[in-house]
Amino acid sequence: xxxxxxxxxxxxxxxxxxxxxxxxxxxxxxxxxxxxxxxxxxxxxxxxxxxxxxxxxxxxxxxxxxxxxxxxxxxxxxxxxxxxxxxxxxxxxxxxxxxxxxxxxxxxxxxxxxxxxxxxxxxxxxxxxxxxxxxxxxxxxxxxxxxxxxxxxxxxxxxxxxxxxxx
Amino acid sequence: xxxxxxxxxxxxxxxxxxxxxxxxxxxxxxxxxxxxxxxxxxxxxxxxxxxxxxxxxxxxxxxxxxxxxxxxxxxxxxxxxxxxxxxxxxxxxxxxxxxxxxxxxxxxxxxxxxxxxxxxxxxxxxxxxxxxxxxxxxxxxxxxxxxxxxxxxxxxxxxxxxxxxxxxxxxxxxxxxxxxxxxxxxxxxxxxxxxxxxxxxxxxxxxxxxxxxxxxxxxxxxxxxxxxxxxxxxxxxxxxxxxxxxxxxxxxxxxxxxxxxxxxxxxxxxxxxxxxx
Numbered sequence: 001x002x003x004x005x006x007x008x009x010x011x012x013x014x015x016x017x018x019x020x021x022x023x024x025x026x027x028x029x030x031x032x033x034x035x036x037x038x039x040x041x042x043x044x045x046x047x048x049x050x051x052x053x054x055x056x057x058x059x060x061x062x063x064x065x066x067x068x069x070x071x072x073x074x075x076x077x078x079x080x081x082x083x084x085x086x087x088x089x090x091x092x093x094x095x096x097x098x099x100x101x102x103x104x105x106x107x108x109x110x111x112x113x114x115x116x117x118x119x120x121x122x123x124x125x126x127x128x129x130x131x132x133x134x135x136x137x138x139x140x141x142x143x144x145x146x147x148x149x150x151x152x153x154x155x156x157x158x159x160x161x162x163x164x165x166x167x
Numbered sequence: 168x169x170x171x172x173x174x175x176x177x178x179x180x181x182x183x184x185x186x187x188x189x190x191x192x193x194x195x196x197x198x199x200x201x202x203x204x205x206x207x208x209x210x211x212x213x214x215x216x217x218x219x220x221x222x223x224x225x226x227x228x229x230x231x232x233x234x235x236x237x238x239x240x241x242x243x244x245x246x247x248x249x250x251x252x253x254x255x256x257x258x259x260x261x262x263x264x265x266x267x268x269x270x271x272x273x274x275x276x277x278x279x280x281x282x283x284x285x286x287x288x289x290x291x292x293x294x295x296x297x298x299x300x301x302x303x304x305x306x307x308x309x310x311x312x313x314x315x316x317x318x319x320x321x322x323x324x325x326x327x328x329x330x331x332x333x334x335x336x337x338x339x340x341x342x343x344x345x346x347x348x349x350x351x352x353x354x355x356x357x358x359x360x361x362x363x364x365x366x367x368x369x370x371x372x373x374x375x376x377x378x379x380x381x382x383x384x385x386x387x388x389x390x391x392x393x394x395x396x397x398x399x400x401x402x403x404x405x406x407x408x409x410x411x412x413x414x415x416x417x418x419x420x421x422x423x424x425x426x427x428x429x430x431x432x433x434x435x436x437x438x439x440x441x442x443x444x
Contacts, residue, residue, distance in 0.1 A: 057324055059233025089316040092323065141331045142223035146230045146324070150219070166323045 012044040012079055016051070019077065023069050026062050027145050030109045033066060037097025040088060047081040049074050054093035056166065057146040063087065095166045111148065112162035119167065126162045128153035136160075175312045177244045189373040190311055191247055192263070193380060196368060196417060197302075198238035199264035202254055203425070204295060205231040206432050207268065208288075210277045216285055224288075227328050234324075237317045244313075255433035256440065259426045260419040263368060266412040267291065267360035269425040286346075286353035289339065293332035294357050294394065298364045299325060301390040302380070310378035333397070340401040354406055362409035365390060368417035 020039055021032045033039055033053070041052040051070055055063055071083040095114035098106075103113035107129040115124065127134050133155030140150040141164075148161045174180050180187055208228030215221040239250035247253065270291075273283035303325060306318035339346045365387040367374050375382040381389075395405050414420040 055320075057230055057233070058237055058320060059230030059324075061229060089320045092316075092320050094323070140219045140223050141327055141334075142226040144222060144226075146226045164327060 012049075012077065013042050015077055016042045016044065016049055016074055016080075019073050020051075020070065023066065023073050026065050026069075028106070028109065028111065030105045031098075031102040033070070035099040035102035035105070037099065038066075038093060040091070044080065047079060049077075049080045049083045051083065051085045052088045053085060054089070054091065054097070055087050056093050058087075059146055062145070093166065095163060098163075106163065110160050112151070112160060114163045114165040118165035122165075124165060126151055128156060128158065129160050129162075130158050131156040173310055173312055177241075177313065180245065180311060185373065186377050187245060189370050189377050190314075190379055191242065191245060192368055192370040193374050194238050194242050194245075194314075195263040196265075198235050198242065198253070199262045200268055200295075200299075200364075201231050201238065202235035203262070203264045203428065204268040204292070205229070205235060206428060207270075207272055208292070210272055210281075211283065211288060214281060214283055223331060227292075227331065230324055230328070234321050237321070241313060241317070251436070252440065255436040257429075259421045259429055262416070262421060262425060262429075263419065264416050264421075264425075265360070265363040265366070266414050266416045266422060267357065267364060268295065269416070269422060269428060270360070271424050284349075284353065286339065286349040287356060289332060289335045290350065290353040290357045293329070293336055294361055295364065296325070296329045296332055297394050297397065298361075298386075298390045300329060301386055301393060302365075305381040305386060305389075308378075309380055314379070336397075336403075337401045340403050350403075354403070358406045359410045360412045362387075362411040363416060366411075366415075366417050 017034065017039075020034050020042070023033050024031065025033060025036060025038075028036075036056070038054050038056065039051065040054050041050075043050045051074070053063075053066070053070070067085045067087075070085050074080055074083045095118070096116060098113065106113045110129055112126045112129045115122070118124070125134060126136050126138075128136050128151075131153060133153055135155045136151050136153050138149055139152050139159070143150040143161050147166075148163055150159065151162050152159050174186065180190060205228045208224060208231065211221075211228075212225050213221060215224050235254070236250065239253050242248065242253055243250045268291075273281070273287060275281040275283070300322075303318045303322045307315050307322075309315050309318070336350075339350045365383050367380070367383050371383055374380060380386070391409075398405050414422055
């Protein structure tokens with residue numbers, strides 16, 4: 001009996017992960033929160049889905065919207081009566097958590113993905129997401145969202161944004 | 168640091184009344200410092216020297232407000248009160264922020280002929296930011312484990328705030344004589360209050376003894392060493408030992424400027440505290 005119950009839970013959790021692929025960061029609609037590496041854990045117990053979310057920047061105003069969107073999405077699932085979304089800080093979100101396939105999507109959206117395996121003291125060099133030129137300059141460390149910076153490509157003369165390395 | 172063993176959870180902290188008291192005191196200092204300075208930052212909206220800076224400064228203020236929320240939520244978990252209420256419904260004498268962060272941005276009011284001082288904004292944000300860096304690094308060793316986790320998170324974000332202000336400081340320090348003179352005047356003004364930043368209030372001994380954060384002297388020395396190094400790097404004269412204001416913010420003594428700020432920022436919330444946002 002107990003084992004059967006566990007199977008049901010596993011199935012529900014898998015369904016949740018699948019649906020979470022459809023929940024996006026409202027400020028970067030091309031990639032999902034799963035691809036951003038922001039979903040740490042999903043547990044379903046007695047019809048309650050517990051979702052642990054790792055914030056990218058804690059002052060991000062989009063966090064509450066994402067929380068709401070997760071809850072709305074998962075209450076669609078049969079067998080889930082309630083959704084509890086919690087922000088957790090252990091492990092800490094780092095920009096290395098972004099899925100490899102999501103990095104290309106960011107680029108196509110005009111946002112340069114953060115460098116991989118960035119360490120303190122490293123120099124942040126950003127290639128233009130449009131022409132791949134390294135001949136770029138940072139115009140503003142803080143762009144329209146805290147997690148992004150505004151840059152300018154001196155080769156193709158386009159302004160663009162880049163996700164900050166968080167490490 | 169004290170000889171107290173690590174406290175893993177909020178439930179464990181609540182087992183010891185004295186520990187909870189020291190922790191509560193410290194959390195109010197951390198929360199109120201970030202909250203009030205973020206509010207002052209928000210009062211620059213639409214007034215920063217150029218549009219890119221307007222975006223950057225409001226983004227950083229919002230992020231710092233997010234840090235304050237984390238601390239207020241930790242207080243809520245300890246049973247001190249609802250995070251929103253703690254931020255918006257307390258009287259000025261219940262605030263534990265340093266006086267430096269509550270000072271007005273300059274002459275005039277946000278809605279009435281503001282003539283704010285941009286040099287003061289840069290120096291205050293930078294000096295506070297350097298102190299916050301030292302404080303967050305010290306909190307990584309805190310006996311209260313949840314505090315080490317949020318500090319680690321904040322450090323990853325805070326380094327970008329510091330980089331931003333460093334650029335401003337360097338550029339103005341090496342710009343026109345007028346820029347240099349305004350910068351030096353702002354340093355003088357900030358320096359009169361800055362010494363209070365590393366004070367830990369009436370419960371300082373207990374806070375250090377329980378290993379919640381390093382003792383005042385250690386925080387102060389590390390911060391001053393870091394500040395002196397960075398001032399000299401951009402060619403600024405080191406102002407020496409910082410002063411402390413007449414009011415003692417960590418003891419709940421504040422200026423009329425905080426009273427006015429609280430009245431403004433909580434005006435809407437007070438109309439209907441039960442409203443859902």
